[in-house]
Amino acid sequence: MLLRLLLLICAPLCEPTVVFLRASPSQPIEGNSMTLTCKIQHAPLKSDAQFCFFKDGQTLGQGWNSFPEFQIATMWKENSGSYWCGAKTASSKAIWSQSIQIDVQRVPVSNVSLEIQPPGGHVMEGEKLILVCLVAGGTGDITFFWYKGALGLNLETKTRRSLTAKFEIPTVTESDAEQYYCAADNGYGPSLSGLVRITVRIPVSRPVLTLRAPRAQAVVGDVVELHCEAQRGSPPILYKFYHEDVTLGSSSASSGGGVSFNLSLTAEHSGNYSCEANNGLGAQRSEVVPLNITVPTEDRKELLTSGVIEGLLGILCPTTIALLFCCWLKRKIGRRSARDPPRSAPSPVPQQPTYLNSPDPVQQQPIYQNVNVVSGDEVYSLVYQMQQELQSAVVEPPRTRNEDKDPSAIYSWLKKANDTDLDYEDAM
Structure with a gap:
């Protein structure tokens, strides 16, 4: 009986010391932390005990220290691997734990979208355009792609450990007016954004005014077509026609090109003509185009007679009124x-x-x-x-x-x- 009692008391002291490693969580997710704990089995923890943690043969942290835990603040896919730890005291040799395999879980990208700066999809020619690709969910390194047009012409590829990435067009030209989209991939396949249309707004150029008459020398009664057109400019464009700075009329071109205005000529229509183009980004005025109208001889005589009569009436009316008054007075x-x-x-x-x-x-x-x-x-x-x-x-x-x-x-x-x-x- 005494021998059996001695064996029970001495048995724990005779068993070898065992060290093991525990990971929390055992299957970490990218972007989250993980804590490693090194424990000694069948032996009290001594105050002079020291610990060390390893991954794939590489020492983690600063090596041996008195802390039995080691924390990795952010786990990434490349943190996956084989981990173990060791413990020792001043009077004993180091004892190693068995290794454990840690596989870091990656979250696929989701909800990819494309944003435009400046917002609204409208940008002036010559300004800077920024295409921002955003990912609502996803972990690890994300590769971003930018595409132009429905056929998907690749503009840029960038890899970032981030949920956003930017692509910049320093100086926008008319050819940059197109549909754009982006994609993101972190190893589970690309996820695409929706299409965003970019409209490049172009100020109107100086318009050209053309007078189209039925003959070389316009005469009274002819119908002259005034055609105004700006070679460049984002529609819609509002055109106005002027005769000696007096507005004749206006017309709008909703899909580009010029507009025309028909004018039936009279003798008073001789003079200078011009037109104006405006699409809200600034108005431009054309050069002045003169128009000389030939008046037929009969009309010229009538105009001369009418002018003489008007002149005489202007001179004689006051005199005639005075004479009539005098005659009336004498007669009375x-x-x-x-x-x-x-x-x-x-x-x-x-x-x-x-x-x-x-x-x-x-x-x-x-x-x-x-x-x-x-x-x-x-x-x-x-x-x-x-x-x-x-x-x-x-x-x-x-x-x-x-x-x-x-x-x-x-x-x-x-x-x-x-x-x-x-x-x-x-x-x-």
């Missing part, structure tokens, strides 16, 4: 004088008596004298009769002027005839 005054009787009758002009067969009869002759002459076609005259008698031996007292006049004297209205001859009526 004349009519008022005709309505009022004259204050004193004019002296009659004595006429010699005319004798017929016998000295007894006495002839009466009408006498008239103008009283008022009014400008226009009207003349007011005083008409009266004078009676002459035979001379007698008896001297009669002289008659007054009023007694010689016939009371039948009246005013008569006479109309002018040829400015010299006057028609009149006898007052009986």
Whole structure:
């Protein structure tokens, strides 16, 4: 019994010391950490014990130290391999653990996308364009590819231990307007992004204005086509037509090319023409194109006559109005004088008596004298009769002027005839 008890007590002391290695986690994932622990079996851990960790025959860390654990902060695919550890004390030799195989797990790339800088897919000619390829998930070294066009012309290939990578076009030209996409691969096969269209915006060049007439020398009545076109420029382009800086009309070209404007010519359309192109990136004006229009002789006479008449009317209208006013005023005054009787009758002009067969009869002759002459076609005259008698031996007292006049004297209205001859009526 005593011998059996001694064997039980001495058995643990007689067993050999065993060292083993433990990894946590045993199957690490790329990008994560892993901790290695070196343990001694069937023996208490002594204060002077030292440990060392190895991978594929290479010492990890700083070699032997008093820490039984070793941590790898970030595991990558190339960290896969064979690991073991060793332990020793000052009074014993080093004891080695069995090796364990560590296989680092890689996460395939996923959700690949392509971004544009500047955003929106619109870039000015001459600016810098950056194509950014992004991966939402994936571990390890990732190889990025950039492609142009639907057929996949490879532009660049880069390998990065990153979820993003950039490809840069320093100076964009018109030929860079195309569809683009990228791909990413970390060993499980490439994953593609969607297509992104790049639009290169080009400012308009100076447009060219062309006048297309039906004949060498345009005449009044011809229809002239004004054609304006900018050789370069991103559509849509708005064109405007000018005659001596006065806008004639405008038209837009939505898919490039030029536009036309038809003009039916009149004499006033002679002069300088130009056009303007604008696509929102700056307006450009064409050179001035002169147009001389021939006016037919008949139209020229009409224009001359019309011009002369307009000039004369411009000069004579004020004068004519003044003259008409004066005539109206004189006529009004004349009519008022005709309505009022004259204050004193004019002296009659004595006429010699005319004798017929016998000295007894006495002839009466009408006498008239103008009283008022009014400008226009009207003349007011005083008409009266004078009676002459035979001379007698008896001297009669002289008659007054009023007694010689016939009371039948009246005013008569006479109309002018040829400015010299006057028609009149006898007052009986």
